[in-house]
Amino acid sequence: MSQQQTSMKRTIVGGVDTHKELHVAAVVDEHDRILGSASFPTTRHGYKSMLGWMRVFGTVDRIGVECTGTYGAGLLRYLQHANITTLEVTAPDKTARRKRGKDDTIDAENAAHAAFAGIRTVTPKTRDGMTESLRVLKVCRKSAVAARRVALQMIQMQVVSAPEALRDLLRNMTRMQLIRTLAAWRPDLTGFRDVTTAYRIALKSLARRYLELHDEIADLDVMIAAIVDELAPDLIARCAVGYESAAQLLITAGDNPERLRSEASFAALCGVSPIPASSGKTQRHRLNRGGDRAANSALHIIAIGRLRLDAITQDYVQRRLTEGHSKLEALRCLKRYIARE
Structure with a gap:
């Protein structure tokens, strides 16, 4: 042959x-x-x-x-x-x-x-559907939020070190009052050699940057909400599940969630599956520090929201505490149930 x-x-x-x-x-x-x-x-x-x-x-x-x-x-x-x-x-x-x-x-x-x-x-994510579109938009939003936070921090630091005349004018304003006041300034751009004018120019530039990022984030929020509403209206309707948390859970599951063979595998992917930590006569489980930490964070936010809003969740956690579990162990169990749901 x-x-x-x-x-x-x-x-x-x-x-x-x-x-x-x-x-x-x-x-x-x-x-x-x-x-x-x-x-x-x-x-x-x-x-x-x-x-x-x-x-x-x-x-x-x-x-x-x-x-x-x-x-x-x-x-x-x-x-x-x-x-x-x-x-x-x-x-x-x-x-x-x-x-x-x-x-x-x-x-x-x-x-x-x-x-x-x-x-x-x-089995890899297919990355060719609406969930991939959601991921790209969420990554863009995350970077815009980080840049907006940096711009605000720089504004606050510049106000602290500004000349007294500017500090006295700005120090007692709320965040948005401060931003809109600075953005409305019209400093003399030819006088940048003067310290006070240079501060005015810098603060105006940072405030306009903050507002542009603020508008960009608002536009991205509308797009993300539209995709989440179309993909998982039942998910967003559940107690304490916001658009950010729902979007992250959808991204973690991917466009081909059938690759996850059971709800237990999804829990493991989210880092909420119990890990045995027993020794001798002590029988216990610990937190799973693996998995998708962004999904774990989303489940944590949902759990905290339900602890504040949902009576059934409050009763469940109280029962776990009565049985001798720590607050962290009770919260771990709660996140596991939320992943199953």
Whole structure:
């Protein structure tokens, strides 16, 4: 039998180590033996060439890709459109890396081995639906909120160190009174060499920046709310669930929530699954410090809101405290129930 006929019947598994400009791919056969490795540019033509190169060795069964949410996002979309089973591969543990070393080819081979064995692999998010749109808008909003906070902090610091005439005028104003007063100033831009005028110019610039970011955040809030209302109206209708928390939980689940095989796996993904911490006669569980911490924060905010608003939640936490649990343990249990809900 010719080598080409052998390749046609062979089933192979690929692995890809992703980077900004080049992806490094490796292929293993049905016995997990390395068949080859090569580099390809991070363009659509490069993705096509990579898949064609892999198919030379045989029928592609699945491909393990590192960093499908960042450098590998474009490759993931291409492979999914080509109906290739794609797995996200996490980095190998430090012990294995210490023994073998690290370079791009080794990382690609490790990804192929992991995809072949089904270890260190998860089903990636598809990143091609409304939830991905929601994620992009929320990331933009988060950066705008951070920039607005920095602008406000700079305004407050400048007011503290400003000349007395300006401090006496501004020090007792509320936040929005201060911002709108500064934004309405008309300082003489030619007098920037004077200290008082320079402060006026700087404060006006910072106030206008704050207001622009404030308007940008308001516009993004409208878009985020519209997507959440369309995707999960029942979620936003529940007690103490706001648009920010609902948006984060939707992002954590992704456009293909069927990848989460049970509600327990969603709880683990959110970092609220109980972790055994027993020893001897002491039987207890501790907080899970893994998972998506943003989702964990969203569940925490919902739990705190229900502790204030919901009588059933208050009774549940009080019963847990009566049983001898600490406040943190009771809150952990509450977050687990909210994830199940």
